[in-house]
Amino acid sequence: MEHLGLDIFSNVVEHLNNGDEEESQALKALSLSCRALLPLCQAVIFREIKFLLQTEPKTNTHPARRFDELLKTSPHIAAYVHCFTYITKKADLSDYITLPIVTRMLSAFTRLKEFHLIWDAYWPGSRPLLDWTHLPNYMNDACRPFCRAVEKLLECEDLVCIKIHCISFFPFQIFTQRAKVMDVDEDEGVRVKMTIVERAAEPPTFVSIRNYSTGMARHPRVPLPLRKLKEVRLSEQTCLQSESPNLESSTIPAFAFHAAQRVSFCLHENVDGIDLVHVDKILRLAHSIKTLDLILKPGGSSELL
Secondary structure: OOOOOHHHHHHHHHOOOOOOHHHHHHHHHHHHHOHHHHHHHHHHHOOEEEEOOOOOOOOOOOHHHHHHHHHHHOHHHHHHOOEEEEEEOHHHHOOOOHHHHHHHHHHHOOOOOEEEEEEOOOOOOOOOOEEOOOHHHOOOOOHHHHHHHHHHHOOOOOOOEEEEEOEEOOOHHHHHOOEEEEEEEEEOOOEEEEEEEEEOOOOOOOEEEEEEEEOOOOOOOOOOOOOOEEEEEEOOEEEEEEOOOOOHHHHOOOEEOOOOOEEEEEEEOOOOHHHHHHHHHHHHHOOOOOEEEEEEEOOOOOOOO
């Protein structure tokens, strides 16, 4: 190794995919082969952390508890985490052990670039969305610190991408106040992904959109209609924002489409006329559009958006 140089090994490690089983085993083997390679391998192994719904089959414990034990012995690992996904359900909100652990982790992930928070107990016509404004008053006292930790995370300069699913009245404005230009992928404000393309020097009146898509997410449930939008005039710019302040998506800020480069729509073949009205609103404001994607899903198809 001394003859080959650490930079060569570093390049090899960087290109290994921890999501691939064989390459993941190679990373673990390399980390054990040489002390100098350990931090390089750990940075790749722990770059993306996902806490899903299921518990560990052998121990019947939430994976967050196992990762918490690891951080207690090796706290430096938290700085390697760049993407964190937390999929939760109602039972998790009553978990007095796991939720505080996740809260501590959110404070420890000082270099997080992507944050995905997904409420899994929702689909149209069944259980309601998780109302973020009600969460601090939930019966579990751990919910309030969790909300504060999430909202503080949204302010972090390193965080450039968030994905929020099935959570109503989520405080998107905390994240977007750092954004001048964004890419946005959404479904009626229920499933939203925002990526900061250009940071704002100060909180903006509106957010300029570079790439925008709606209805593009594949989901095993029911296609959602377009978010209803109204035109507003902000800082001499015509923008679009949610039509009603009572909608779940009302905390999504106003978007300006004047500089949008790509706009994508995925609609049901039997598209509602109201949806077409809102498509028209976006296209009329997208003066600089270079690419338009319009996908029609066949009526009565079992393949949903």
